[in-house]
Each structure stands twice: as structure tokens, then as C-alpha cells.
Amino acid sequence: MEIRETGIPRRSLLGAAGFSGLAASAAPEPSTTFNRNSAPSDLKITDIRACTVASNFDYPIIRIDTNQGVYGLGEVRDGGVRGQALVLKPHILGRNPLHIHSILELLRPYSGHGRLGGGFSAIDMALHDIAGKVYGVPAYRLIGDKLRDRIRVYCDTTPSTDAKVYARRMLDRKKQGFTFFKMDVGVGLVKDRPGALRDGSPTEKGLAYMGEYIEAVRDAIGYDVPLGTDHYGRLSVPDAIRLGKAFDRFELAWLEDIIDWRDWRGFKEITDAVLTPNLTGENTFGVEGFRDLIENRAVDIIHPDPETSGAIRETKAIADLAERYGIATAFHFAGSPVGCMASVHCAATVRNFVSMENHAVDIPWWDDLVTGIAKPIVNHGFIEVPEKPGLGVELNDDAVKEHLRYPGYFEPTPEYDFPLVSVRIWERGPYPHITEDGTVRNVKD
Numbered sequence: 254m255e256i257r258e259t260g261i262p263r264r265s266l267l268g269a270a271g272f273s274g275l276a277a278s279a280a281p282e283p284s285t286t287f288n289r290n291s292a293p294s295d296l297k298i299t300d301i302r303a304c305t306v307a308s309n310f311d312y313p314i315i316r317i318d319t320n321q322g323v324y325g326l327g328e329v330r331d332g333g334v335r336g337q338a339l340v341l342k343p344h345i346l347g348r349n350p351l352h353i354h355s356i357l358e359l360l361r362p363y364s365g366h367g368r369l370g371g372g373f374s375a376i377d378m379a380l381h382d383i384a385g386k387v388y389g390v391p392a393y394r395l396i397g398d399k400l401r402d403r404i405r406v407y408c409d410t411t412p413s414t415d416a417k418v419y420a421r422r423m424l425d426r427k428k429q430g431f432t433f434f435k436m437d438v439g440v441g442l443v444k445d446r447p448g449a450l451r452d453g454s455p456t457e458k459g460l461a462y463m464g465e466y467i468e469a470v471r472d473a474i475g476y477d478v479p480l481g482t483d484h485y486g487r488l489s490v491p492d493a494i495r496l497g498k499a500f501d502r503f504e505l506a507w508l509e510d511i512i513d514w515r516d517w518r519g520f521k522e523i524t525d526a527v528l529t530p531n532l533t534g535e536n537t538f539g540v541e542g543f544r545d546l547i548e549n550r551a552v553d554i555i556h557p558d559p560e561t562s563g564a565i566r567e568t569k570a571i572a573d574l575a576e577r578y579g580i581a582t583a584f585h586f587a588g589s590p591v592g593c594m595a596s597v598h599c600a601a602t603v604r605n606f607v608s609m610e611n612h613a614v615d616i617p618w619w620d621d622l623v624t625g626i627a628k629p630i631v632n633h634g635f636i637e638v639p640e641k642p643g644l645g646v647e648l649n650d651d652a653v654k655e656h657l658r659y660p661g662y663f664e665p666t667p668e669y670d671f672p673l674v675s676v677r678i679w680e681r682g683p684y685p686h687i688t689e690d691g692t693v694r695n696v697k698d
């Protein structure tokens with residue numbers, strides 16, 4: 254692990270912080286130690302808008318605007334909808350975006366697991382983007398120390414029922430420079446082979462067939478690199494234990510989501526019985542969602558997706574809790590470069606970090622969606638941690654507009670002006686009630 258403190262040239266930050274509209278009235282002073290172009294105590298959130306990129310999954314991207322021109326970008330979980338974030342608009346308008354912790358605690362009751370974690374997460378990203386720009390520091394600096402300069406990426410490839418083809422595709426990933434691999438080994442791969450399944454569960458014969466694919470891939474990429482496995486479907490605990498023991502000989506990096514993540518007791522049984530590490534969590538929100546898995550040592554590795562788990566600040570808290578229990582942290586990720594870089598900033602600070610997923614390495618225009626960072630973004634299996642204020646990326650408007658799911662690019666959102674639940678619950682009534690003479694009257698009458 255490379256640990257390094259970052260020296261950021263102050264002058265370059267003043268030019269990069271995105272306050273050009275204000276510079277005319279307050280010229281920057283090269284010797285100043287903080288950015289006088291902003292007045293942080295007067296900063297207010299004025300709007301939240303969105304657009305949705307059509308890609309392998311939809312990427313709902315949000316922008317939080319302020320009264321000082323500085324804005325922040327964020328992303329709702331891939332495959333989610335922009336409304337997950339926009340519906341939170343009345344709860345954040347008028348607030349100081351630098352009060353990140355307070356705003357997020359306010360939004361916590363409106364978050365949830367799966368795609369329902371996407372709104373909270375998108376707003377977390379945008380707030381850290383704004384705060385980083387205002388203070389002139391990369392987002393990672395707002396939550397911890399930079400423990401690594403680049404983030405190790407893992408990716409899978411399209412499965413094939415032909416083990417030789419599958420192995421060749423995985424070898425191609427190695428040739429692209431990846432140093433961490435994952436393959437999908439669902440029972441679907443062997444369902445048409447005689448005697449492979451009984452009532453949908455793999456038989457001993459079926460496990461042997463599935464093992465042939467893993468063996469072919471191991472022979473192609475070697476046993477000296479990490480290889481995770483996924484997409485087993487949901488097995489019973491006994492079936493998961495049988496499978497895990499059968500596959501221990503392949504020395505896999507992990508078995509992913511082999512049962513439902515909510516069953517921490519089931520995971521505990523499997524983890525205690527099998528040598529191969531267990532991993533889960535891509536649909537889990539918040540410390541509260543991960544607590545049982547971690548504190549019971551039910552898994553060996555947690556696998557939050559920062560676009561569901563709460564993004565930069567919450568995912569750091571989850572990873573820190575895991576670290577205290579000797580549990581490692583890998584990130585699930587399948588979104589745009591905006592959410593990717595937010596995740597990279599978080600990963601840079603996580604001591605027990607293993608690797609982060611990328612689902613877009615075959616999409617030729619994925620890099621084009623943003624500017625401001627080194628390209629290719631995933632470079633020989635690693636992503637560089639940006640040294641620019643905030644997330645370090647801006648949208649390439651033309652490229653994003655080429656790939657919109659719906660018409661409209663950061664249009665006004667008046668339909669989201671009303672809160673999910675009333676934030677002014679004391680403004681209520683009237684209370685109709687039936688009086689003694691049988692008439693209906695209001696209490697306030």
C-alpha cells in the first residue's frame with residue numbers, strides 16, 4: 254500500500270475551482286490560504302436538476318446548483334430513476350451545501366436498499382463536489398487520507414457455455430492489463446447438461462460441470478491472480494456450502510451474493526464452513542444495513558455499491574466499521590464516470606480496500622461523458638485518483654446529449670417542489686368531528 258500526502262498547488266486551485274463568474278468582483282490573491290472567491294457561510298442550495306444517460310444501464314445524473322455559481326454533480330444508482338434524487342429537492346433547497354452531515358442525516362429516512370439508496374447517494378456526491386470546489390480540495394480530502402494514488406479495478410466479461418470461449422474472453426481481459434478478475438458461474442451455464450440440476454439446484458454432477466468453466470478460466474489467466482465469482486442465483490445454505498467446498502480448490506477471491514444479503518445468519522453458516530471468502534452488499538444501504546453482516550463476521554468481504562450504500566461519506570463509515578472486524582471492502586459499480594470518480598475518491602481513503610468493479614470497459618464512448626481527468630479512465634486495470642477540487646470531473650455536454658434516455662438536459666423540476674411528507678407538520682387541520690347534535694364541524698370553528 255502506497256501512502257502519500259498530497260501537496261496541492263494553491264494557485265492552480267484558484268484557477269480550477271469554477272468561480273470564473275465571480276472573479277471579476279473579487280480577484281484572487283495568490284498568497285491567500287483559502288479561496289476568497291467563495292463566501293462559504295452564505296452558500297445556499299438553489300436547485301437540483303437531472304438528465305439520464307442511456308447506456309448498459311441508465312445513468313441518472315444530477316446537478317445541485319447554488320447561489321454562488323458553484324455546483325455539484327452526482328449520480329443515482331445505475332438502472333434507477335432521477336426522481337429518487339429529485340424528490341428530495343424540498344428538503345435541501347435553501348440549505349448550506351457545506352453542512353453535508355446534517356443534510357444527509359435529514360435525508361436518511363427517505364433512503365432505502367437497492368435502487369432506493371440512489372437519491373441519498375447522488376446528493377452525497379454532489380455535496381462533496383461542491384465542498385471540494387469551495388475549499389479547493391479533492392473530495393477524498395473531505396473524508397480521510399489519500400492512501401493510494403490509483404484504484405484497482407476488476408471486471409467480468411460475457412459468459413459463454415463453451416468453456417474454451419469463456420476462458421479466451423477472460424484472457425483478453427488480462428491482456429487489457431487487468432490484474433483482478435470476475436466470472437459469472439450461474440447454474441444457467443449447465444442447465445441443459447444431463448443430471449446437472451435437480452429442482453433448480455446443482456447436483457454433484459452439476460457442480461462438476463460448473464467447475465469445468467472455472468478450471469478453464471484458471472488455466473487461461475493463472476492461479477496467481479484474484480478471481481471472484483458471481484451470479485450463482487440464490488442457493489439454499491446447504492447447497493451454498495456444498496458448492497463452496499467443491500470450489501475451494503480453485504482458490505477464488507470470493508463467492509458473491511450466494512444467498513440473499515439480508516440473511517446474515519445464513520452467510521455466517523456458509524462462511525464458517527467454506528474456505529473461499531464470502532462477499533455481499535451491492536444492494537445494501539447504510540451502516541445500519543451492513544451492521545449485522547459485519548459485527549457477526551458473517552462475510553469476509555463487504556461489497557457496497559456507493560450509488561446505493563450512501564456514496565462517499567456513508568460508504569467510508571461502512572468500510573471503517575468493517576475494518577475494525579477484520580473484514581475487507583470491495584466496491585460494486587456499474588454507473589457513469591461521475592459516480593465512478595465519487596467512488597474512486599472514497600476508495601482512496603479506505604484502508605481495507607480490495608478492488609472496485611467497472612461494467613463499462615467495452616462501451617467506447619463511456620470516457621467521453623466527462624472531461625478533466627486522465628483518459629482512458631480505466632487504464633490497464635487501474636483508475637487514477639484525481640487531484641482536482643471536488644470530484645474532479647465536469648460533464649462533456651455534447652457527449653452526454655448524444656446519449657440521453659429522455660429529451661431534456663438539466664431542465665427545471667417544478668414537479669418536485671412538494672416534499673415526500675410535510676416538513677411543516679404543525680400546519681395541519683382542520684379536524685372535522687361529529688358534535689353532540691350529530692353535525693360535522695371543524696375543531697378550529
Ligand SMILES: [Mg+2]
Pocket residue numbers: 483484509510535
Ligand atoms: Mg453481483
